[in-house]
Amino acid sequence: MFRKCVATFVQNKIANIAGSSRPTLCQSLYERATHSKANSRPPKILITGGLGQLGIECAKVLRSQYGDDSVVLSDIIKPGREVIESGPYIFADILDFKGLQKIVVDHRIDWLIHFSALLSAIGEQNVPLAVRVNIEGVHNVIELAKQYNLRIFVPSTIGAFGPDSPRNPTPNVTIQRPRTMYGVSKVHAELMGEYYFHKFGLDFRCLRFPGVISSDPPGGGTTDYAVAIFHEALRTGKYTCYLRPDTRLPMMYIEDCLRALLEFMRTPSDRLKRRVYNVTAMSFTPEELVEKLSTYVPNLHVTYRPDGRQDIADSWPQVFDDSEARRDWGWQHKYDLNNLVDFMVKDVQENYIDKEKANMYAATSRASTR
Template identity: 65%
Template sequence: PSPQRCFHFHVQLDARCLSRFGQSALHRSCSSTAVVDQEPPKILITGGLGQLGRGLASRRLRARYGRSSVILTDILKPTAAVVKDGPYRFADILDFKLLQEMIVNERITWMFHFSALLSAVALALRVNIEGLHNVMELAKQYDLRLFVPSTIGAFGPTSPRNPTPDLTVQKPSTIYGVSKVHAELMGEYYHRKFGLDFRCLRLPGVISADTAPGGGTTDYAVHIFHEAIRNRAYKCYLREDTRLPMIYIDDCLRAMVEVMECDPRLLKQRVYNLQAISFTPAELAKEIRRHMSNFQITYEPDFRQQIADTWPQVLDDSRARADWGWKHLVDTPDLVELMLQYLSHHYEFNAGRVAN
């Protein structure tokens, strides 16, 4: 879908959430109690063309701090819509000097570091480890506020699964999870040793309608909606009873902004779990059938089942809720309604373009 369609849809969602849940959640949120900098931050986003970066820039940060205050970076060629939306620069996370020049020339004060690889072990080690070290050194050197997302994949088979607390054993089974544990520990070390303002959220599976589903373990919860609209059927690669934590994209983006805006004195730790909703494929399919009675789902578990069996079923995010007022707004019924509504419009719109 076009950026304009995506943007208007999410503006409507925000208004809907506020009308349904009222203003109380916002009054309790950290952003309403934070000591916000007098001068708006100048923000750099690495890996900006992924699932989180572009939405964070266009729907949250640029709307809040100004179009020119947020610079997206990536190694991909941007679309015309990306360039029109705001500043975009080529930046290889492994090129320390290029990043340094950009931080200095653009007077960057905040950085969101999204550049990461899920697999391809040799390259993932370089991007996820060396790239992170570059970012942390620059954040330390230039006194930046730094956000690095973590993941439920940072836990492993020896971690308690329901609920999974903030502080527990972490022995992940994937290279992505290993690199995220490394990022968490390095951020905490740089904070203790050098005073780096490091902030990190362990994200559940992120569900969004305006990015295509990948092949990740939690991506079934996006793919299922596309297949429901197109074929009224879905073949799931996880067992029907596989419970995993999830979050809708708007809640996820809001959480990242809230924790970055938060008064440092309210943050009692550097890394927080983030929980919104948890469901199984069978529960999600049942909710879809409330809107689409002829929807069918079958199950053929593959290698991703073994990964899912080592991950949390529910994250304990009580510390995030207590320390900086985190509260999700979109529950499972809302999620299903919104995803089906959006994707129905998307496929109807594209079908109309083809017909014309």
């Protein structure tokens, strides 16, 4: 699904010398050497939080471009057989700075893609843990990237905005006063990354994603109703939505999300006018999604029982303005609501519903032969 092309990793480094913007001879030689090495082989990429919604699929995309051994997937969770067999996987605790240093040195890492985070609804249930993972963890990976001259990507979110932000549309630069720890931590990450870029020349890159929709089971985000509804509707023909039917939020299919990340990471640094960009594909409400899904599940019955997640959604953008990403590095989405529903129904049916039925049938058959 992605274009094949040869990518080179161009590193632009600003001298880290107090009171001077000119590099020393040693620094110049070092940068020339690392530049040459980076361009003589594909980038070695470390993905943290790799067993979350985006990590495994991101690894597949990057491995298709750079080779299986070029992408190191990591997490603190025991992986399944499929993950182990698909390419390198290691244990990595983002709160263990020395452990991260060892990984970067041992695996000769060039790019760091940092997915480790507690999502919005989960973060509100355990704020101290969200502070450690989402803020201390970001401190560690940004300092690590500075120390080892890495290109680093940290995703942000529509949750980085709050009720004081314009909601329709929400521009790239505007007031940000989020009211969730997840949002606060993402604004913190954006500002830290921009500071390290201006102060130390760190090649920091960040995309503010909307709700990302994939066939994987929901993981605790406020926009995850748009994933859960497919699983429940195709299993039972029913769904209880925790948002009001008219709650409009920006969304993006996972293939567009991963393609945006890949294209953004490949863009030469001098083409980027910002370090943080909005990206999106569509905006819809639960009611609009139900209308499209009803063509596949004719007797679909949906009830609406808003809970605490409604307050979160009411503080987020309704429509995302990503015109700067489209202008600066050519971002274009491919999936709208119509083909999103087409692909999601197919993916969930084949990868979950049909497999569950097959497993149940196999279990029943084994039991009847005993």
